[in-house]
Amino acid sequence: MLELTRVTAGYDPRDPVVREASLSIAPGESVGLLGPSGCGKSTLARVAALLHRPYAGAVVLDGEPVRGWRHAAPRERRTAVGVVFQQPRLAADPRLTLRELIAQPLRATGRRAEVPDRVAALAPAVGLTAELLGRRPHEVSDGQLQRACLARALVLRPRWLICDEMTAMLDASTTAALVEVVESYRRDSGAGLLAVGHDRVLLERWCDRTVGWRTVCGAGGTAQESMSPTP
Amino acid sequence: MSTAPGPKAPMSPASDSDTKPPEGSGPGPKPPVLSVRGLSVRFRMRGGRHIAAVSDAHFDLAAGECLALVGESGCGKSVLASALLGLLPGNARTSGSALLGDGTELLTADERTLARTVRGRRIGLVPQSPAAHLTPVRTVRAQLEETLRELTGTRGSAVRPAAERAAARASFPAGHLDRYPHELSGGLAQRAATALALIGDAPLLLADEPTTGLDRDLVERTVDELRRHTDGDRALLLITHDLAAAERIADRVAVMYAGRIVELADAERFFGQPGPRHPYAHGLLDALPERAFVPIPGMPPELGALPEGCAFAARCGRADDRCAVLPPFDGRLACHHEVRADGEEPVRA
Numbered sequence A: 001m002l003e004l005t006r007v008t009a010g011y012d013p014r015d016p017v018v019r020e021a022s023l024s025i026a027p028g029e030s031v032g033l034l035g036p037s038g039c040g041k042s043t044l045a046r047v048a049a050l051l052h053r054p055y056a057g058a059v060v061l062d063g064e065p066v067r068g069w070r071h072a073a074p075r076e077r078r079t080a081v082g083v084v085f086q087q088p089r090l091a092a093d094p095r096l097t098l099r100e101l102i103a104q105p106l107r108a109t110g111r112r113a114e115v116p117d118r119v120a121a122l123a124p125a126v127g128l129t130a131e132l133l134g135r136r137p138h139e140v141s142d143g144q145l146q147r148a149c150l151a152r153a154l155v156l157r158p159r160w161l162i163c164d165e166m167t168a169m170l171d172a173s174t175t176a177a178l179v180e181v182v183e184s185y186r187r188d189s190g191a192g193l194l195a196v197g198h199d200r201v202l203l204e205r206w207c208d209r210t211v212g213w214r215t216v217c218g219a220g221g222t223a224q225e226s227m228s229p230t231p
Numbered sequence B: 001m002s003t004a005p006g007p008k009a010p011m012s013p014a015s016d017s018d019t020k021p022p023e024g025s026g027p028g029p030k031p032p033v034l035s036v037r038g039l040s041v042r043f044r045m046r047g048g049r050h051i052a053a054v055s056d057a058h059f060d061l062a063a064g065e066c067l068a069l070v071g072e073s074g075c076g077k078s079v080l081a082s083a084l085l086g087l088l089p090g091n092a093r094t095s096g097s098a099l100l101g102d103g104t105e106l107l108t109a110d111e112r113t114l115a116r117t118v119r120g121r122r123i124g125l126v127p128q129s130p131a132a133h134l135t136p137v138r139t140v141r142a143q144l145e146e147t148l149r150e151l152t153g154t155r156g157s158a159v160r161p162a163a164e165r166a167a168a169r170a171s172f173p174a175g176h177l178d179r180y181p182h183e184l185s186g187g188l189a190q191r192a193a194t195a196l197a198l199i200g201d202a203p204l205l206l207a208d209e210p211t212t213g214l215d216r217d218l219v220e221r222t223v224d225e226l227r228r229h230t231d232g233d234r235a236l237l238l239i240t241h242d243l244a245a246a247e248r249i250a251d252r253v254a255v256m257y258a259g260r261i262v263e264l265a266d267a268e269r270f271f272g273q274p275g276p277r278h279p280y281a282h283g284l285l286d287a288l289p290e291r292a293f294v295p296i297p298g299m300p301p302e303l304g305a306l307p308e309g310c311a312f313a314a315r316c317g318r319a320d321d322r323c324a325v326l327p328p329f330d331g332r333l334a335c336h337h338e339v340r341a342d343g344e345e346p347v348r349a
């Protein structure tokens, strides 16, 4: 289970963008979290991905409460969760080739030896050719870079996958292709999925169930309106 | 099946979708606001390489009409927009012609003409990355007021209410006018940029991916607003990868693949029955989550290394020997094996 209970989080403790949000995902389940942009759903996704420490509330991952976030999270916990963000250009080190980008988590966790095998298995799965793997981010399209970012998220074989607006910048065909990659990984691995987005049609087609931001924030939540700026 | 739940914005009488315009002229009696003929853009790269970003584009756009130029990122559609605005980098070479209704040739106009009489005045640009387009150190109000003074000559105490009206036109909330661009969400930055683009009352609005990253309801509001400004004397060229947005407001659709327009169709026919004629366009619609949600296999070719013949052949289920020869664009289609609703292939000589 991935359980978030009454999570309050944000970038200003006096004005948190997420208030008392609760959501739980069963093993192997895929849940779509639907909300307008700027509502705080990306912040909640970062909390679930152990990348952002909440001000209050509890996160329980596979039965164990999460106590550390980012680098304070034990390696074993951090690697249980793979993340893909909306904007691949902001999420990719421009100096790395796509091959290095995909291999990054393996190197960071001392599993260098697995790099050739894992990259060789993932690149065709996400549709990247050997030639593209040798390029750097500025030499590929957004769609190609997002394919590499998805491969990077899968390279450690996470039990959980968080896709935060993964396809918001992409065309229909690339969107369908990336969703297919995620779903085929989930069929093989049994991984659970939290897909955060604003496209109801997409999330409902993709996920087992889709929940709205207001539901997640419960009665006590003061979900901001779509007009509110994101920090 | 419809991808837009809402009602289609009203169409202007100038865009009668039932009469097929004769090739080479816009629909209706009005002269085209924009007439593009054989427009090509080549980038010269290091080592003498060339990138064929746009090849032989050909279309007209009439007053009151919205033409959606759709395709994947990197297909050349944004390069085409930059060519029309004279905003290409120095290593670009254009050929062909792009005439405005008043006779201005956009491809050969000098920068001074483009800056003083075209951009903002004859072509209003709704940009792709509004955050980058807005001046970071000035509030939205200051930018609207400056643009009003510059383009409309509004002065004194009239400026403030005019700026508020301009904001309201693009549904930008008055309460946020004193914010700086970095304090705005993506949606609000887009509306601020739209408000700026509308100020000059240009006869041609060019919107380059105006809805990227916006929520569906915001997408709909944004494009409806653009459509609303189109009805009447203004034309809209909507460049987008968002097919639902295109379906919602376009009168006609131009599909671009690997730098070429491969299909130009009436929007109702394209999104409804009998559907697209080009296999790529067919695949693009089938990839939508409200349709089959099946991707087109593979990826587009590199614009610097286009294959001989049809650029879609490597991904096309209908490809055969004939496709080794580049299919010519006949004004509505560039394909040797048109997709037909009845599944039959037309016999061509």
Ligand code: SF4
Pocket: B278, B279, B280, B310, B311, B312, B313, B314, B316, B317, B318, B319, B320, B322, B323, B327, B334, B335, B336, B337, B338
């Ligand atoms: S010309 Fe041939 S390869 Fe190209 S789209 Fe048509 S059928 Fe497919």
